[in-house]
Amino acid sequence: MPRSDEELYRLMRKGDQDAFAELYERREPALYRYALHTSGSSIVAEEVAHEVFVQLMGAGARFDERRGSLESYLYGVARNLIRVVRRQGPVEEAIDRAVEHDILGDLISNETMAALHRALREMPDRYRDVVILCDLEERSYEDVARIIGHPIGTVRSRLHRARALLSAKLKWLNAPAEVLSR
Amino acid sequence: MNCKERTAEIVEYARRRAEPDMELRAHLATCSGCGERWEAERQLTSRFRIMRIRAEARRAPEARRESLMRDFAHRHRRAPMPAWVWALSAAAALLFAALLGHAARNRLHERAVPAIRTHGAGAQQTIFYEASTDASALSGDDDFIALPYAPPLAAGELIRVVHADLDRDVLASMGIDVDPSWESELPAEVVVGEDGLPRALRIADNTQF
Numbered sequence: 001m002p003r004s005d006e007e008l009y010r011l012m013r014k015g016d017q018d019a020f021a022e023l024y025e026r027r028e029p030a031l032y033r034y035a036l037h038t039s040g041s042s043i044v045a046e047e048v049a050h051e052v053f054v055q056l057m058g059a060g061a062r063f064d065e066r067r068g069s070l071e072s073y074l075y076g077v078a079r080n081l082i083r084v085v086r087r088q089g090p091v092e093e094a095i096d097r098a099v100e101h102d103i104l105g106d107l108i109s110n111e112t113m114a115a116l117h118r119a120l121r122e123m124p125d126r127y128r129d130v131v132i133l134c135d136l137e138e139r140s141y142e143d144v145a146r147i148i149g150h151p152i153g154t155v156r157s158r159l160h161r162a163r164a165l166l167s168a169k170l171k172w173l174n175a176p177a178e179v180l181s182r
Numbered sequence: 183m184n185c186k187e188r189t190a191e192i193v194e195y196a197r198r199r200a201e202p203d204m205e206l207r208a209h210l211a212t213c214s215g216c217g218e219r220w221e222a223e224r225q226l227t228s229r230f231r232i233m234r235i236r237a238e239a240r241r242a243p244e245a246r247r248e249s250l251m252r253d254f255a256h257r258h259r260r261a262p263m264p265a266w267v268w269a270l271s272a273a274a275a276l277l278f279a280a281l282l283g284h285a286a287r288n289r290l291h292e293r294a295v296p297a298i299r300t301h302g303a304g305a306q307q308t309i310f311y312e313a314s315t316d317a318s319a320l321s322g323d324d325d326f327i328a329l330p331y332a333p334p335l336a337a338g339e340l341i342r343v344v345h346a347d348l349d350r351d352v353l354a355s356m357g358i359d360v361d362p363s364w365e366s367e368l369p370a371e372v373v374v375g376e377d378g379l380p381r382a383l384r385i386a387d388n389t390q391f
Contacts, residue, residue: 037233050250053250057254136237160190163193163223
């Protein structure tokens, strides 16, 4: 039976490097993608995912099991770090680099994906988080409710609202995107 | 079910990339608003899918991971040092306390008159003399009473004269006859050898005998 995040955390606080490595392998990829989708920058995503774990291993880590899951805590740290980066100014590198490796580039234009990324970045945090977690990470409503600390009903209604906002923003792209639905 | 209520259904079907059931399909065929929403939701799901596929392969470079692991190892390599320091400090403190206790006990032993203290008498003052002969030499002119059964003093042995208040039991234990009706303590000077045993005593107030 796999050890829980919290158990790994307790072990890593005692200096167990294997536990830390396991925790990193388990949570870093999703945190990186979350930061990538939120910031639109792979540089920021790298930095944020790295810093989350630096903070976790540091003496200042304020994770308290009684207040929520470790996963929720990690996303919270990532979210705050991204906010700090955003306050420092726009980072425009990212998505273009991602598009270079677009394996479905024949089906969809770079412009379309860039517009979707942009629309996602411009959304309020509360909507963007549920879109990323529910639709891009394909997490269940229950998981997302636990991560963001809101009831399932709130997660569902936010997601529906977020999708409606995105659809409205991307309406002008509908014609070329129809290729995808074939 | 009205269009607003249908929206949640439309979103969930589109998210699952499932075909709508007959009832919803019939509604979509007749309601242009819901039909548009259905198309928009399907397209959004397709785009998200592409985004997800693209992002799935992406993650931080291995160098980041290695750097973190090195950092972790470095932090925790240093961590045991304070524990060792603490352990050593604690051991040193214990050793110091033990030595201090031993020294204090020796000092008390030097100062105390075990035979008298054991019997509950309070020593008040100590004067040192060098014995020229045994304790019986103290008796006579100086009013010292040699205690029966006391071991003799060695020549040159350092003796002390201890001023103490002795009760009846202490005097009796020294082999001194005391009036049984006497209750109070009596001021006395006790000659004590280097071994701490009393050898002679002089009662300051002998009206009780």
